[in-house]
Amino acid sequence: MxxxxxxxxxxxxxxxxxxxxxxxxxxxxxxxxxxxxxxxxxxxxxxxxxxxxxxxxxxNTAARALAANRTDAIALVVPEPETRFFTEPYFSDMLRGVGAALSDTEMQLLLIFAGSDRERQRLAEYLAAHRVDGVLLVSVHADDPLPDMLSQLEIPAVISGPRSADETLTSVDSDNYGGARQAVEHLIGRGRRTVAHITGRLDVYGAQRRVDGYRDALRDAGHEADELLIERGDFSEEGGRRAMEALLERRPDLDAVFAASDVTAAGARQALREAGRRIPDDVALVGYDDSAIARHMDPPLTSVRQPIEEMGRAMTNLLLAEVADRRPSATRELERRQMVLATELVERASS
Amino acid sequence: MxxxxxxxxxxxxxxxxxxxxxxxxxxxxxxxxxxxxxxxxxxxxxxxxxxxxxxxxxxNTAARALAANRTDAIALVVPEPETRFFTEPYFSDMLRGVGAALSDTEMQLLLIFAGSDRERQRLAEYLAAHRVDGVLLVSVHADDPLPDMLSQLEIPAVISGPRSADETLTSVDSDNYGGARQAVEHLIGRGRRTVAHITGRLDVYGAQRRVDGYRDALRDAGHEADELLIERGDFSEEGGRRAMEALLERRPDLDAVFAASDVTAAGARQALREAGRRIPDDVALVGYDDSAIARHMDPPLTSVRQPIEEMGRAMTNLLLAEVADRRPSATRELERRQMVLATELVERASS
DNA sequence: ATCACTTGTGGGAGCGCTCCCACGGTACCT
DNA sequence: AGGTACCGTGGGAGCGCTCCCACAAGTGAT
CATH class of the missing domain: 1.10.260.40 (lambda repressor-like DNA-binding domains)
Known part of the structure; x- marks a missing residue:
C-alpha cells in the first residue's frame, strides 16, 4: 500500500x-x-x-542520483578553520569565481570546512559515501593526506596550488615564478641595485617558484647572484622581521626587498623602521598577494596580485570537464593538466 | 577504517x-x-x-533519500549578496552556531545565497525540488516572498527575527525589547535625564520592539513620555546623522541618545561632533549590535550585544525538531514557536 | 521489390535503500 | 492446555529515475 x-x-x-x-x-x-x-x-x-x-x-534529484550514479554536486573543501575563511579575502574571491563558473550549470556547490580533526573525520566519511561528483581543494598543505584520499577514491579533484612540480592532481595556480620576476624587474627598473628576497615556507611549492623567479630575474638583468641576499621566512610577520634583521646584518647596503607575502613584508617593514631605514627612500619594499594589509600599510605596499577569482573559475571549469569525462566511462585519459594564470603587479608607494 | x-x-x-x-x-x-x-x-x-x-x-545517500523521501540536508538561506555575508560578522557568528548544532548530526548544511534575482530564481527551483528537509532563514526583509513560498511548499522553516508579532513561522529572535530597556536603564542609571531614541526602519519588527522597550523603560523610571525625543532612522549612518540633527534642533537639552544600531550611532556621533557636543561628557551614546565599528569608534561605543551564535544554535535545534516531527506524518501540531534570547549590554566609553 | 541503415519511441530492468507485513519463537496469562 | 501478547527477523514492494534494448517507421541504395 x-x-x-x-x-x-x-x-x-x-x-x-x-x-x-x-x-x-x-x-x-x-x-x-x-x-x-x-x-x-x-x-x-x-x-x-x-x-x-x-x-x-x-x-526528483534523489531518484536521478540513484539511477544515474551521480550527485550533480561538487564540494569546495577548505582545510582551514572557519575563522580564516571569513577573515581572508582569498576565500571569498575564490568562492565568487567558483560560483560564477557554476552559475549556468545544474551543479550544486557544497562548502565544506575541514579545519578541525573532527571536521576532517566527517569529510572523510562524506567522500567515502561519494556524496559529491568532484572536489575543489584550496589552500592545501604539503603533507595533507586529502589529495591522496581523493585519488584513491577516484573522485575527480582540482587543487589550487600544486604541491610540487609533478603534482598528480589537475591543478590551477597563479604564476608564482612570473610574479616574482615582475616584482624584481620592477625594483631593478626603478634603479635598485641590491635586491634581497625573504622567502616563504619552502615546503610550499609556490614559495620555491618565487625564489626561482627572483633568481632568474636578477641573473637576466646581469646582476650577479648573491646567496647572502636570500633569507628564509615562513610567510609570517615575525618571520619577515627576523629575516629582515638578518639581511640587514649581512648586507647593510641592500636597497630593495622582495618579500614572499604581504604579511612577511609587514614584518620586514618593522625591522627596517627600527634600523632607521626609510621606505622607499632607503629601501624599496614589494610584497605578494595584494591583500588588504598591502593597501593599509604605511606606506602602502607595492604587491603582486594573484587573480584569485579567475582561478576559482578555472578550477571549476577543469573539474566540470573531468567529471563529465568520467560519465560514461569515457577513454580514461590520465593527461594531467596544470593551468597557470598570470599575476599583476600593483604599484604603490613602497617602491 | x-x-x-x-x-x-x-x-x-x-x-x-x-x-x-x-x-x-x-x-x-x-x-x-x-x-x-x-x-x-x-x-x-x-x-x-x-x-x-x-x-x-x-x-548510499541517494538510495536512502529516494526510499525514505528525505534528504538529510537543511539549507541556510542568506537573502543577501555574498559580499555582505563575508563583511558582516553577523553571518559568520550565525554559521558557527548552526554548525555547532549540526555537528553531532547526520544532517548536512547547505549555504545558499539569494541576493540577486538570478540566485533567487535558482533558490525557488531548488526548494520546489525539495532538495532540503528544512530551511533556516536569516536577515529577511518584511516584504520578502520567501517565507510564504516555504509554507506553501510545506517545507519546515525557522526564521531569525520574526516579521511581526504574529509571525507564522517558527522564529528565534534576540530580545529587542529587553535590549532597548537595558540600554535606556543604563543611561538613566548613569544619571542621564533626557534620553532620546533614533529608531531603525520601522517596517522591521525588531526596530518597533526597540522603540517599545525605550518607551517602557522611560515610563517605568518615572520619566514622562516625550514624542519629541523619538526620531525615525533607517539603520543607516546617514539616517542616524539626519535624525540626530533633527533631535538637537527640537530638544537641545538632551543628554543621552539610544540609537537602534551601531551604524546609526556612528551617524549620530558625527552630528553631535559638528554641533560641538562631547561624548560622553555632554551627550551619552548607546548603540545596538555590538558590531566591529562599536569597538573601533572614538570613543568606543557602548552597545547592546545579541547572542548571534546562540541564535544560530537555537534556530537549528528548532528546525531539526520540526523536521523530525514531520517524519512519519506525526500529529501535525501547528503550534508556532517563538524563541527569544536575552541580550547583553557591553559598556564602553561612550556612556 | 529487397536489404541495410537511421531515427524516434516505448518500456523492462534495475539503482540501493526504507517501509511494512508476515511469521516463527518465547513469555506470560487464563 | 490453549490463548494472547509481544519480540526479532526476513523479504516483498516500491521510491522515481536512467539506461538500454527492442521495435516501428522512414530513407535510400540495390
Missing part, C-alpha cells in the same frame, strides 16, 4: 510517469526531453514541455 | 544486501542496525556491525 504516505494522491509532486501520460508519450521520451537529448522530434519535445509546465514537474 | 578502499570484487561499493549476506542476516535487519533501531538483538547487531566494518560499507 503505502503508495502515498505523507501527501495526498494528487497532492504529491508529479513524476516522470505522470508527465509521460499527460503528454501521451513514454517514460523514456520524457526523460530524453528533460535531459536535452537530441534524439527527440520537435513535436514530441513541445508536447512534453507543455506537460511539464502544466504539471509543474520538477525532477 | 575501511581497509579495502571502495572496490570489491564486484567493482563497486558494497550494498546493504552484501552486508546482509556477509552477516548472515536479512536486508531489513541490516537496515535496522544502520539506522539504530532498538528492535535488534545484541548478537545480531554485533554481527552486522562486524560485516559493515569488514566490507567498509557506507550507506
Amino acid at each position: 503505502a503508495s502515498h504516505g505523507v501527501r495526498g494522491r494528487s497532492g504529491g509532486r508529479p513524476t516522470l510517469e505522470e508527465v509521460a501520460a499527460r503528454a501521451g508519450v513514454g517514460r523514456g521520451t520524457v526523460s530524453r526531453v528533460i535531459n536535452g537529448s537530441p534524439r527527440v522530434s520537435e513535436a514530441t519535445r513541445a508536447a512534453v514541455e507543455a506537460a511539464v509546465a502544466e504539471l509543474g514537474y520538477v525532477p | 575501511a581497509s579495502h578502499g571502495v572496490r570489491g570484487r564486484s567493482g563497486g561499493r558494497p550494498t546493504l544486501e552484501e552486508v546482509a549476506a556477509r552477516a548472515g542476516v536479512g536486508r531489513g535487519t541490516v537496515s535496522r542496525v544502520i539506522n539504530g533501531s532498538p528492535r535488534v538483538s545484541e548478537a545480531t547487531r554485533a554481527a552486522v556491525e562486524a560485516a559493515v566494518a569488514e566490507l567498509g560499507y557506507v550507506p
Whole structure:
C-alpha cells in the first residue's frame, strides 16, 4: 500500500510517469526531453514541455542520483578553520569565481570546512559515501593526506596550488615564478641595485617558484647572484622581521626587498623602521598577494596580485570537464593538466 | 577504517544486501542496525556491525533519500549578496552556531545565497525540488516572498527575527525589547535625564520592539513620555546623522541618545561632533549590535550585544525538531514557536 | 521489390535503500 | 492446555529515475 504516505494522491509532486501520460508519450521520451537529448522530434519535445509546465514537474534529484550514479554536486573543501575563511579575502574571491563558473550549470556547490580533526573525520566519511561528483581543494598543505584520499577514491579533484612540480592532481595556480620576476624587474627598473628576497615556507611549492623567479630575474638583468641576499621566512610577520634583521646584518647596503607575502613584508617593514631605514627612500619594499594589509600599510605596499577569482573559475571549469569525462566511462585519459594564470603587479608607494 | 578502499570484487561499493549476506542476516535487519533501531538483538547487531566494518560499507545517500523521501540536508538561506555575508560578522557568528548544532548530526548544511534575482530564481527551483528537509532563514526583509513560498511548499522553516508579532513561522529572535530597556536603564542609571531614541526602519519588527522597550523603560523610571525625543532612522549612518540633527534642533537639552544600531550611532556621533557636543561628557551614546565599528569608534561605543551564535544554535535545534516531527506524518501540531534570547549590554566609553 | 541503415519511441530492468507485513519463537496469562 | 501478547527477523514492494534494448517507421541504395 503505502503508495502515498505523507501527501495526498494528487497532492504529491508529479513524476516522470505522470508527465509521460499527460503528454501521451513514454517514460523514456520524457526523460530524453528533460535531459536535452537530441534524439527527440520537435513535436514530441513541445508536447512534453507543455506537460511539464502544466504539471509543474520538477525532477526528483534523489531518484536521478540513484539511477544515474551521480550527485550533480561538487564540494569546495577548505582545510582551514572557519575563522580564516571569513577573515581572508582569498576565500571569498575564490568562492565568487567558483560560483560564477557554476552559475549556468545544474551543479550544486557544497562548502565544506575541514579545519578541525573532527571536521576532517566527517569529510572523510562524506567522500567515502561519494556524496559529491568532484572536489575543489584550496589552500592545501604539503603533507595533507586529502589529495591522496581523493585519488584513491577516484573522485575527480582540482587543487589550487600544486604541491610540487609533478603534482598528480589537475591543478590551477597563479604564476608564482612570473610574479616574482615582475616584482624584481620592477625594483631593478626603478634603479635598485641590491635586491634581497625573504622567502616563504619552502615546503610550499609556490614559495620555491618565487625564489626561482627572483633568481632568474636578477641573473637576466646581469646582476650577479648573491646567496647572502636570500633569507628564509615562513610567510609570517615575525618571520619577515627576523629575516629582515638578518639581511640587514649581512648586507647593510641592500636597497630593495622582495618579500614572499604581504604579511612577511609587514614584518620586514618593522625591522627596517627600527634600523632607521626609510621606505622607499632607503629601501624599496614589494610584497605578494595584494591583500588588504598591502593597501593599509604605511606606506602602502607595492604587491603582486594573484587573480584569485579567475582561478576559482578555472578550477571549476577543469573539474566540470573531468567529471563529465568520467560519465560514461569515457577513454580514461590520465593527461594531467596544470593551468597557470598570470599575476599583476600593483604599484604603490613602497617602491 | 575501511581497509579495502571502495572496490570489491564486484567493482563497486558494497550494498546493504552484501552486508546482509556477509552477516548472515536479512536486508531489513541490516537496515535496522544502520539506522539504530532498538528492535535488534545484541548478537545480531554485533554481527552486522562486524560485516559493515569488514566490507567498509557506507550507506548510499541517494538510495536512502529516494526510499525514505528525505534528504538529510537543511539549507541556510542568506537573502543577501555574498559580499555582505563575508563583511558582516553577523553571518559568520550565525554559521558557527548552526554548525555547532549540526555537528553531532547526520544532517548536512547547505549555504545558499539569494541576493540577486538570478540566485533567487535558482533558490525557488531548488526548494520546489525539495532538495532540503528544512530551511533556516536569516536577515529577511518584511516584504520578502520567501517565507510564504516555504509554507506553501510545506517545507519546515525557522526564521531569525520574526516579521511581526504574529509571525507564522517558527522564529528565534534576540530580545529587542529587553535590549532597548537595558540600554535606556543604563543611561538613566548613569544619571542621564533626557534620553532620546533614533529608531531603525520601522517596517522591521525588531526596530518597533526597540522603540517599545525605550518607551517602557522611560515610563517605568518615572520619566514622562516625550514624542519629541523619538526620531525615525533607517539603520543607516546617514539616517542616524539626519535624525540626530533633527533631535538637537527640537530638544537641545538632551543628554543621552539610544540609537537602534551601531551604524546609526556612528551617524549620530558625527552630528553631535559638528554641533560641538562631547561624548560622553555632554551627550551619552548607546548603540545596538555590538558590531566591529562599536569597538573601533572614538570613543568606543557602548552597545547592546545579541547572542548571534546562540541564535544560530537555537534556530537549528528548532528546525531539526520540526523536521523530525514531520517524519512519519506525526500529529501535525501547528503550534508556532517563538524563541527569544536575552541580550547583553557591553559598556564602553561612550556612556 | 529487397536489404541495410537511421531515427524516434516505448518500456523492462534495475539503482540501493526504507517501509511494512508476515511469521516463527518465547513469555506470560487464563 | 490453549490463548494472547509481544519480540526479532526476513523479504516483498516500491521510491522515481536512467539506461538500454527492442521495435516501428522512414530513407535510400540495390
